[in-house]
Amino acid sequence: PQVSTDSWSLRIHGMVDQEITLTWDDLLRRTxxxxxxxxxxxxxxxNGDLIGNARWLGYRLDELLAEARPHPDADMVxxxxxxxxxxxxxxSVLTDGRDxxxxxxxxxxxxxxxxxxxARLVVPGLYGYVSATKWVTELEVTRFDRATAYWTRRGWSAQGPIKTGTRIDTPRGRGRIPQGRTVIAGVAWAQHRGVTGVEVQVDNGDWRPARLSTEVTVDTWRQWTYDWEATPGQHTLRARTTDTTGQPQTAVEQDVVPDGATGYPTLTIQVN
Structure with a gap:
């Protein structure tokens, strides 16, 4: 869609005490x-790449929704x-104090x-299909038992919290590397819970702790590295993340439908 700021507006309505319509000029008067x-x-x-980090400028949804005064029995936007x-x-996620x-x-x-x-929505901790509406024009306060969103009608879960996960970025899968010291590295995430640890396993050996970068916020991924003395032959690398609840990501393999994939990222590497 091609939307002009001259014609854009955001309507907050539904189960609210005060319906609100904000124009672009209304937004610019806010901080x-x-x-x-x-x-x-x-x-x-x-181990996919459909995840990314960015610096977003915008207005807090909890403050906008508070002005409309949602009804106590509403549970969905x-x-x-x-x-x-x-x-x-x-x-509850849009109004619990997160950014x-x-x-x-x-x-x-x-x-x-x-x-x-x-304008679009950015909601830490929720998959995009239940939160990241682009070219947004309305926020309808309602209930999950009264309204069904686009992807929910097509078989996906109604609520989509992001699952704890990690990705191995280097070395590349099915690649060839020389023997000796090799850095295994990637990113780990547990949005709005925070990452407390990443472990790496080579073949079926013990899980070993990786080094973590400084945490920026609980809503951003963390980079990690692990030093490995690579020996000749074919090796399998795995990684897993633990969040602040103390729970490591699950090893159970699940497809993306209906609420996100699970399992350990696994790479096969040939060491010469």
């Missing part, structure tokens, strides 16, 4: 915040896109059109 947030797609396979797409987000945003900027620039210009 925005800038936050680093990692977003993930529910279709991201194990159905966000509508200019093109008719919808996403159903738990009202859920109506975003208008990305990495120091206005939102690119493909990322939802002029």
């Amino acid at each position: 925005p915040v800038e936050r680093l947030v990692t977003l993930a797609c529910v279709s991201n396979p194990i 159905l966000s509508h896109s200019e093109d008719g797409w919808t996403a159903g987000s738990p009202l 859920a945003l109506l975003a208008i900027g990305m990495n120091g620039e206005p939102l690119p059109v493909r990322h939802g210009y002029p």
Whole structure:
């Protein structure tokens, strides 16, 4: 969609005491915040690349919703896109103090059109299909037993919290590397819970702790590295993340449908 700021508006309505319509000029009279947030797609396979981190500029959704005064029995916000797409987000997640945003900027620039210009939703901890509405024009306060979003009607779970996970970025899978010291590295995430540890396993050996980068926020991924003395032959590398609850990501393999893939990222490496 090609949406002009001259014609754009955001309507907050439904199960609220006070319906609100905000124009672009209304937004510009407010004070925005800038936050680093990692977003993930529910279709991201194990060790996939459908996850990324960006610096978002926008306005807190909890403050906007508070002005409309949602009814006590409401539990969902159905966000509508200019093109008719919808996403159903738990009202409790949008109002629990996390940096859920109506975003208008990305990495120091206005939102690119493909990322939802002029405004979109960014919600830490939820997969995009239940939160990341681009070209957003409406926030309808409702209930999960009264409204069904686009992907929920197509068999996906109604609520999509992002699962704890990790990715091995180097060395590359099915590659060839020389023997000797090799750095295994990647990123790990547990949005809005935070990552406390990453472990690496070579073949079927013991799990060994990796080094973690400094945590920026609980809503962003963390980089990790592990030094490995690679010996000749074929080897299998695995990694797993533990979040602040003390629970490591599950080894049970599950496809992306209906609420995100699970399992350990696994690479096969040939050492010469």
